Amino acid sequence: MRLRFVVPAFLFVLLGAGFVYALVAIQSGKKDPSAVPSALIGKPAPEFALPAPQGFPAGLSAADLKGKVTILNVFASWCPPCHVEHPLLLDLAKEATNGGFQLVGLNWKDKDEKLAAWFKEAGNPFARIGADPDNRVGIDFGVYGAPETFIIDRDAKIVYRYAGPLTQELLRDEIRPLLAKLKK
Amino acid sequence: MMRRLILVLALIFAALPALAAIAPDEIMSDPALEARARGITKQLRCLVCQNQSIDDSNAPLARDLRLLVRERLKAGDGDDAAIAYVVARYGDFVLLRPPIKATTWLLWFGPAVILLGGVVFLWLRVRRPKVAPAAPAPLDPEEEKKLAALMGESQPKAGP
Numbered sequence: 001m002r003l004r005f006v007v008p009a010f011l012f013v014l015l016g017a018g019f020v021y022a023l024v025a026i027q028s029g030k031k032d033p034s035a036v037p038s039a040l041i042g043k044p045a046p047e048f049a050l051p052a053p054q055g056f057p058a059g060l061s062a063a064d065l066k067g068k069v070t071i072l073n074v075f076a077s078w079c080p081p082c083h084v085e086h087p088l089l090l091d092l093a094k095e096a097t098n099g100g101f102q103l104v105g106l107n108w109k110d111k112d113e114k115l116a117a118w119f120k121e122a123g124n125p126f127a128r129i130g131a132d133p134d135n136r137v138g139i140d141f142g143v144y145g146a147p148e149t150f151i152i153d154r155d156a157k158i159v160y161r162y163a164g165p166l167t168q169e170l171l172r173d174e175i176r177p178l179l180a181k182l183k184k
Numbered sequence: 185m186m187r188r189l190i191l192v193l194a195l196i197f198a199a200l201p202a203l204a205a206i207a208p209d210e211i212m213s214d215p216a217l218e219a220r221a222r223g224i225t226k227q228l229r230c231l232v233c234q235n236q237s238i239d240d241s242n243a244p245l246a247r248d249l250r251l252l253v254r255e256r257l258k259a260g261d262g263d264d265a266a267i268a269y270v271v272a273r274y275g276d277f278v279l280l281r282p283p284i285k286a287t288t289w290l291l292w293f294g295p296a297v298i299l300l301g302g303v304v305f306l307w308l309r310v311r312r313p314k315v316a317p318a319a320p321a322p323l324d325p326e327e328e329k330k331l332a333a334l335m336g337e338s339q340p341k342a343g344p
Binding site: 036037038039040109134135138139140141142144145 | 231244248271272275277
């Protein structure tokens with residue numbers, strides 16, 4: 001007889017706990033319901049060859065990814081979150097030599113002169129930049145917005161992808177540990 | 185008045201297909217290919233405005249993907265090949281109609297299973313034989329006496 005009350009009450013508590021868990025996880029940023037899973041994790045980086053934007057020395061092609069751990073950042077001068085994460089990229093660039101990785105950029109749907117004007121003022125964190133004004137390579141990487149950050153291992157395999165601006169917490173909790181692991 | 189209202193509504197609904205985001209310069213010269221392209225882009229999700237298809241969305245990325253699909257068709261891809269090309273880059277998530285596979289069984293069959301469970305539960309409940317209420321225990325002599333006393337108070341004794 002008591003079971004008639006205990007079972008629904010138990011189910012209700014379970015449901016409530018589920019709601020609370022989801023709310024807390026979303027609020028704390030651990031879970032993002034609109035995040036798109038990447039189809040490319042664990043797959044080789046696509047073949048591509050892009051020229052450097054005007055005024056920059058080195059372009060970017062798939063061959064540049066082989067034999068090195070690479071952070072590839074998809075960015076554009078018109079994208080406000082890219083400006084937000086820019087100081088963190090400059091920090092990462094300083095760690096590149098010691099950390100055994102290279103930091104490269106994919107300039108996504110951008111104009112060369114706008115990029116040059118921005119970097120002249122803010123500094124260029126990238127060792128190489130590929131200009132992708134028509135989103136040809138962006139689509140091959142499954143990019144759906146800027147900024148996005150990929151980490152590619154020595155065998156040119158994509159091991160990590162983050163969509164959205166980098167944060168100190170993300171660098172500390174995910175990216176630096178992963179780089180240290182890949183360095184070995 | 186009523187007739188005019190109906191006319192206006194009919195015109196609005198007739199114009200709905202024109203609400204697709206496709207720009208005139210994207211449309212292919214071959215109407216058969218264009219029709220196929222429209223069919224494909226209606227099935228692909230725009231990753232920027234996630235509940236719109238790329239056929240509906242004004243986002244620049246949706247335009248890029250619309251052009252890509254048309255390019256694939258022009259290059260001779262079949263419909264499935266063109267869709268597979270996009271899925272290889274963006275994952276199953278771009279399909280507005282998720283494929284049936286092990287990870288989506290719950291999504292596809294979950295509701296039917298729950299409905300079936302409810303029907304079975306109800307059926308068992310309704311069919312369960314009604315337990316006849318047990319006959320009350322006969323009165324013991326003490327109670328007989330009490331009853332007789334009570335009855336005696338309100339009624340004259342009826343002799344046999």
